[in-house]
Amino acid sequence: MSLESLTSDALELLKNLITTPSFSGEEDETAALIRKWLESRDIPCEQIGNNIIAKNAYFTPGKPTLLLNSHHDTVRPNKGYTRDPFKPTEEEGKLYGLGSNDAGGCLVSLLACFAYWHKQADLSHNLLMVASAEEENSGPNSLRGILQDLPHIDVAIVGEPTEMHLAIAEKGLVVFDATVTGTPSHAAHPNADNAIYNTIAVLEWFRNYSFPKVSETLGEVKLTVTQIDGGKQHNAVPAHVDLVLDVRVNDCYTNAEIAELLQQEAPCPLRPRSLRLNSSSIDPGHPLVLGGKALGRKTYGSPTLSDQAALSCPSLKMGPGLSLRSHSADEFVEVKEVVEGIAIYVDLLERFLKPERFG
Structure with a gap:
């Protein structure tokens, strides 16, 4: 041929x-x-x-x-x-x-x-x-x-x-589900533990966080918050806000190492969906x-x-x-x-x- x-x-x-x-x-x-x-x-x-x-x-x-x-x-x-x-x-x-x-x-x-x-x-x-x-x-x-x-x-x-x-x-990939908690309440009453307001500081933490090891070929690990979900009705403060994180992993880390590091340091609970995409x-x-x-x-x-x-x-x-x-x-x-x-x-x-x- x-x-x-x-x-x-x-x-x-x-x-x-x-x-x-x-x-x-x-x-x-x-x-x-x-x-x-x-x-x-x-x-x-x-x-x-x-x-x-x-x-x-x-x-x-x-x-x-x-x-x-x-x-x-x-x-x-x-x-x-x-x-x-x-x-x-x-x-x-x-x-x-x-x-x-x-x-x-x-x-x-x-x-x-x-x-x-x-x-x-x-x-x-x-x-x-x-x-x-x-x-x-x-x-x-x-x-x-x-x-x-x-x-x-x-x-x-x-x-x-x-x-x-x-x-x-x-780069590898780890997707995390995160939960920011608070105190549920009626919107008409004072609430110093509003889960949605608590999320602001958590989002800032994720935006500013950086992984110390930088790859010569792949650069930095990239963490991005890609989804957010909280609240079902206008007059109720929710008990929690759910986030999804997309983490692109360089060759300096295994996915398991990334998960361990974030779970230790993040200001809210994180659950990796899978660790297999290294x-x-x-x-x-x-x-x-x-x-x-x-x-x-x-x-x-x-x-x-x-x-x-x-x-x-x-x-x-x-x-x-x-x-x-x-x-x-x-x-x-x-x-x-x-x-x-x-x-x-x-x-x-x-x-x-x-x-x-x-x-």
Whole structure:
């Protein structure tokens, strides 16, 4: 299969994916499209839930394995759309449609790259392609849910929009529920322990709090209060106000350490929802990173979460598109970004899978 024909086929697949709704947990139709795309190119694959899995033709037990992964589920379109989110429209080099940027362009680029290398022999690593489901909601049937069914993974490339630069680290996430208490009362009577007023000082504490350890790659841990809920009627002071905190964790801390620190110091009770979405990284001297830098790609730390959080191996986040477009109204990816992305993926894997060609 020529790279030119694979690129054309990948763009056609992307349009078909946009046409087909694939909200998290409802990806069966896009799973069928991906499976058909692979099988039509004589690439055997299997399906677990709505995850599509394929191995290269010369997959050899005992050889290290490189995972290529991106997701085919999407968020639901927001109310700001002025276009049909399920109608792939190409205008002035931009391909519009829900999931085009996050992460359809990445997914079809990795599929094309995998197809290019599928039947080539004497590679340094096995290749494992996983088009995963439920990434957007970190669901039980996501990549995390099928890891026990996959071969051992030694290193991974996770396809997310990074402008094809190298996200060599990714922040983790802990969501906390917090409660600020007070004395419930009738609004007509004096109350020096109003939970809503008590919340003011708590919000100020969270706004001014900083974690001492700063990462060279990922910067500071970022704490943001994202939700607040208190009171049900105009004439009653509530007994408590509920807050939600979003904490993006750098690679200086584990999520468990963040939870312990905040629970000790915060001026109100905190309950972490989960501690499993830890930060991810890859050594800046890893051959994948060095190969990408040789191709002119830059390294950086990513503040956003992806399926990297499911992996315990070194992982690199990299893909066509721009992260700021993700989940936005009238989402798009530039066609040239996908074309260039496929070429860069193929060149990167050539340096990684055939290192003898580069001395």
